[in-house]
Amino acid sequence: MIFYWREGDLEVDFVLQHGDKVIALEVKSGLQNMNPSGIDLFVKKFKPNKIILVGDKGIPVIDFIQTNIMDLME
Numbered sequence: 001m002i003f004y005w006r007e008g009d010l011e012v013d014f015v016l017q018h019g020d021k022v023i024a025l026e027v028k029s030g031l032q033n034m035n036p037s038g039i040d041l042f043v044k045k046f047k048p049n050k051i052i053l054v055g056d057k058g059i060p061v062i063d064f065i066q067t068n069i070m071d072l073m074e
Contacts, residue, residue, distance in 0.1 A: 010038035015048075018073045022048040028055035 005012040014025040
């Protein structure tokens, strides 16, 4: 299951859930502010198994696009 999470003006771009595993996924470009407060609140409330940042400061977009989504759940 793939969805997004928002509380007020805080958000997580994508939330991946497979069985009991949850991954918070943020996609950022170099032009955006890297304010992690949405992720911080999500982690505090839901305790995901993994947090993934895609973009200039994390996994390069091309590498992420080529990744099998099920490999992220391991």
